[in-house]
Amino acid sequence: MVNYLEDVELQIFKETHVFENMTTKQMHILVAAIDIFAEKGYANTSTKEIATKAGVAEGNIFSKFKNKRGLLNAIIAPIIDSIFPASMNDFIKTRLTKEYSTLHDFFDSIIKDRVAFLAANSKIIKIFVSEMLYDQSVRQQIIEKFSGAYWSNINQELNRLKAKHLIVELDNIEILKIMWSITGGIIIGHLYFGQSLSADKIDHAIGALVKALSR
């Protein structure tokens, strides 16, 4: 029971205080839902199945999470809050604001940070990705979060790199798209096609990215 809270995958829920005001049984529901949603998708999972796996009565789901969608939201919301901005706050402080002497340092820092985050939350990321493809409103939330602090910070940083003639003169949005494509490719390969996340493979990808975007 307490083991659940020590699961690395659940770190993000502790950080975003989702577990506060939750009983042990309710945490079990959340954890069971994450497991099953990640495996076979939200729409293919019944609340009865979740309750059975969590070892609680089905009604307990609805007294805490209101409805099935509410349970999904409890899983997805921390991701939307974290995938760009929340853990990004920490990231901006420790990484982005320090001066990068080379483009390689810049991308090495960003990509490794993001890959580590995504790999450490693979089940939740799977749920999030699937739902993002289905649900326009989830995509809209991403766009909004993206337009906030994350965008202005990284935008600023890219302009600084352009001023130093370190990075190619493309629209920042194009630069970011290439950056996230490479990161996404690594993650998709890992999550869905069983490819390794070995350090040298990631270094190769970072090397390619640096070449792609150097001036």
Place this chain on the structure above:
Amino acid sequence: MVNYLEDVELQIFKETHVFENMTTKQMHILVAAIDIFAEKGYANTSTKEIATKAGVAEGNIFSKFKNKRGLLNAIIAPIIDSIFPASMNDFIKTRLTKEYSTLHDFFDSIIKDRVAFLAANSKIIKIFVSEMLYDQSVRQQIIEKFSGAYWSNINQELNRLKAKHLIVELDNIEILKIMWSITGGIIIGHLYFGQSLSADKIDHAIGALVKALSR
């Protein structure tokens, strides 16, 4: 009615002869299913809804497609057969076998071909992508198709480029991953985030890819 067959989106079904041995009403079912699956996903769509949109009785779906999953397979199978190998056959003949003088020619040809294919089949691609994320067996089919003619052809071509010192000395699988990441990024941006497929944006991405993988 006949209009359906002129829909660009359905080209792939004509090419793979899916429409043969189908009545007009059965084609309507297939087309309606594509529309609704693409919009809200397979699991969230009822057979009744498909029948209503197609203007037929619900039972008609089951007499032709056996069950709901059979209907999905009729949509997905041509994609699996085409996304790598089938349209790739044509592509290999007209493009891959001619000698490329520069890496830019090589990627320009490949990326534009793939982007055009994916953009011309956006609804079906959306269905395919969603189902790929859910269904292990679909992923397995991709891996198998990938390991066939497509792989040996492109592998050969990449080795030739390496011999000419035109391309970076990474594993071919790593090169392909970077290539497909960039292509995928363009498509995801277009299909799910409403970004344009303008020629100069694609040229920029190709330019970045060439730099990334040049020796």
Place this chain on the structure above:
DNA sequence: TCAAGCATTGAGTGATAACTTAATTACGCC
């Protein structure tokens, strides 16, 4: 023209889905 056979219909079926609710249990506080 008509019979045979395939396409099509739509009412019907059992299963299962999400969700409700009234009763029961557990828990914190004086």
Place this chain on the structure above:
DNA sequence: GGCGTAATTAAGTTATCACTCAATGCTTGA
């Protein structure tokens, strides 16, 4: 230790799901 509140249960309830099937319509070739 008992009282009030919140957590939990389990047996419903209603709706909807995929799918069946017997009856009907349509086409085609002799």
